Amino acid sequence: MMEKDSTTRLMLFNTESREIESIVARDHLIRMYTCGPTIYDFAHIGNFRTYVFEDLLRRTLEFFGYKVVQAMNITDVDDKTIRGAIAKKGSLLEFTEPFRQAFFEDLQTLSIEKAEYYPAATDYIPEMIRVIERLIEKGCAYVSPNGSIYFKIKSFPTYGRLSHLRQEDLLPNASGDNDADEYDKENISDFVLWKVFDPARDGLICWDSPFGKGRPGWHIECSAMAMKLLGETIDIHCGGVDNMFPHHENEIAQSESFSGQRFVRHWVHVEHLIVDHKKMSKSLNNFYTLRDLLKRGYSGPQVRYLLLSTHYRSQLNFSLQGLDAAKASLGRLEDLILRLKSIQSNRSEESVSGLLLKADTDFKSALAADLNISAALAVLFDLVRELNTLSDANVLSKKDASEALALLEKWNKVLAVLPFQPEEQIPEDLTALLRQREQARKEKNYALSDQLRREIDARGYCLEDTPTGVRLKKK
Ligand code: AMP
Ligand code: ZN
DSSP states (O other): OOOOSTTOOOEEEETTTTEEEEOOOBTTEEEEEEOOOBTTSOOBHHHHHHHHHHHHHHHHHHHTTOEEEEEEOBBOOSHHHHHHHHHTTSOHHHHHHHHHHHHHHHHHHTTOOOOSBOOBGGGOHHHHHHHHHHHHHTTSEEEOTTSOEEEOGGGOTTTTTTTTOOGGGOOGGGGOOTTSOGGGSSSTTOEEEEEEOOHHHHTTOOBOOTTOSEEEOHHHHHHHHHHHHHOSSEEEEEEEGGGIIIIIHHHHHHHHHHHSSOOEEEEEEEOOEEETTEEOOTTTTOOOBHHHHHHTTOOHHHHHHHHHSSOTTSOEEOOHHHHHHHHHHHHHHHHHHHHHHHOOOOOOOTTHHHHHHHHHHHHHHHHHBTOOHHHHHHHHHHHHHHHHHHHHTTOOOHHHHHHHHHHHHHHHHHHOOSTHHHHHHSOHHHHHHHHHHHHHHHTTOHHHHHHHHHHHHHTTEEEEEETTEEEEEEO
């Protein structure tokens, strides 16, 4: 049963406690950290499943009245970006910049709200060095014979508490650094904090530090930037399930050893987008980028709808048929919006306000229950059916329709798939031209109607036939 009160509390599954817990803000603020992309290539839609969910979570928090401060890191230094820069005979920045820009364009195409911070790893090297120095001072990290620095996981007794692993169960490759020389470490599971410079691997790319030339490991990047930008304790930390171990486990160990404070209050992990039972990934070469799908004629909102419509703790099986179904569902919503906008009647049924109020309560309750998006979308489509039925029966007034539109627009602050913005952006004088053209056609004045069409065309808009009449669309 869904809760019915207006003070519904937002509840979210916490990977660490394995409980659904309520979100409690400190000083009305949610500090949220989301692991971001490595900019050596275009992100694929598996990555975007995670980023779209994180946006849904951010928007839901805002819907429930929280203020969110979010940081998403941009990894611009690692083996892959260095390899790419060397292959192109350019600097790291020259190699990564086009992928950074492409990433931001893709975020916009998918209507992902801007985070407050997008820190690039290369801008925070001094902060990372500071954390590593303190870890060495505290005896939690050591310099290996080859000069790289490792975190000593034996120094952190609760290592494994997020992914519910015991230290003795750790896999040999728990460190996550595939190129680390295992003989340099005291323990096979220790992970690298600072990689000593290797000209054969790194070309000219390195930074000076008190421990010699080198570069930071991947895990330390997130700890240093999260603590610098959001404080030593952050409220929500998200990522895909593959980040849970070892990356997030390592983030906890480094950060808590550094600060002596709890690092994250609430961990949220997104299940994978899969293809034929396998995780979509670059290494399996089973991926689509967003751009691949746009080239096939799909739109940002259609891809976003597909990515957000499966609950984040279930795997999402991607197929083009699934994307077609998402497109059709979104089409029904768009048709309803056009239909509501065209209603001019005064005839009304009293029940409409009550219907909208109940739907709003149910929608909010569904989101409050660990972002139960399937239930929220079911509420939405039940409402679509009921509004269409009322409209068929001619008992929706202009006022009812505008109340329904206001509700859809409110929900769209969370879903961000409905075409409210583009419609609003059409200049008023163009809408006037469209009305004149409709009138000219009614009067069979085809010369004038053609002339008005050409004027609209010259302004960069075309006319689109819809079930409820002709509308303007940006070309
Ligand atoms: P990466 O560039 O591999 O570090 O991934 C960036 C983000 O995308 C991380 O939060 C990953 O957990 C997430 N991710 C990678 N592949 C997938 C996938 N197939 N489905 C969902 N999330 C993914
Ligand atoms: Zn991270």
